[in-house]
Amino acid sequence: MIPSESPGAGGALAETVRGLQERAARALPAEQVEHADGWWLRHDSGSSWWVASVLPHGPDGLDGPDTSTAAELARRVARAEEFYARHGGTARFQITPAACPAGLDGLLAGRGYDRAHPVSLQAAAVADVPGQRGGGPLRVRIEDRPGDAWFAVWHAVHGGGAGPAARGLLDRVAGPSAYARVLDGDETVAVGRAVADSGWAGVFAMATVPAARGRGAGARVLGxxxxxxxxxxxARLYLQVERDNPAALRLYARAGFRELCTYHYRTAGAKP
Incomplete structure (x- = not known):
């Protein structure tokens, strides 16, 4: 059973969400990772910005209102800020109400951090996702390494991700990985990847070229x-999708994915 964001599911949901976000961090491994009081401090110089954010997980004891709790939370934030200053990066925190200290979002807002990029964390049972469908002109190929054709589609759709930094990130992935390509004739028209990790598989890098949209290519990748x-x-899949991407949200809903929780990012801005 996959916990949902509902009353009474708090403890199980928090444990599931933390576990999935840490699996995602292993599937998107940053160049530099430090663990401080259970928080994951991550820096990456050249790939996607969300790879280089803090996961404020671990034992916290930071849910109480007393001043010692607030001071400890501020200390941990300052430690993270020092990490990013040392690496020449921008401090950014992934804020998941279901899984991080309750006072963190407000503290960062007070320090001038900007809020943006709302994301939906979703999950599905593998058995509920329609498998590969035969017939038609579209064919699916699964490979254990991404080739130039895979990167070309990702770059065409998202405008980046084909350079040395992206290739280096994928080279660092330790878990079993699959790179899916949908072909129309000899042309790759859609891609995605998955990483298996302790009973779950994360789905990443979904992309379909505009000319192939509406033809089921994305569903073929998921299957x-x-x-x-x-x-x-x-036995289960998870993925992360931005809330302002209605086409992707519809695709995942049709494939059986359901939202576990939402999260957003806080990025260092001008001090108040």
């Missing part, structure tokens, strides 16, 4: 990755 995940011991 192929679900089949691969099941064959690699994963």
């Amino acid at each position: 192929a990755l679900a089949d691969w995940a099941g064959a690699h011991g994963a």
Whole structure:
């Protein structure tokens, strides 16, 4: 059973969400990672910005109202800010109400951090995701490494991600990985990837070229990755999708994904 964001599910939901976000951090491994009081401090010089954010997980004891609690939370934030200053990066925190200290969002707002990028964390049982569908001109190929055609689609759709930094990030992934390509004839028109990790598989890097949209290419990618995940011991899938992407949200809903929780980011800005 996958916990949902509902009354009474708090403890189980928090444990699930923390576990999934840490799996995602291993599937998107930053160049530099430090663990401080259970918080993941991550810096990456060249790939996607969300790779280089703080995961404020771990034992906290920071939910109480007393001053010692507030001071400890401020100390941890200052430690993170020092980490990013040392690496020449911008301090950014991933804020998940279900899984991080209750006072963190307000503290960062008071320090001038900007709020942006609302994200939905979703999950599905592998058995509920429609598998690969036969027939039609579209074919799916699964590979264990991304080739130039895979990167070309990602770059065409998202405008980046084909350079040395992105390739280096994928080289650092330690878990079993699958790179899916949907082909129309000899042309790759959609891609995605998955990483298996302790009973779950994360879905990442979904992209379909505009000319192939509305033809089921994205669903074919998800079906192929679900089949691969099941064959690699994963009973459940998870993914992260921005809330302002309605086409992707519809695709994932049709494939059986349901929202576990939402989160957002706080990025250092001008001090008040």
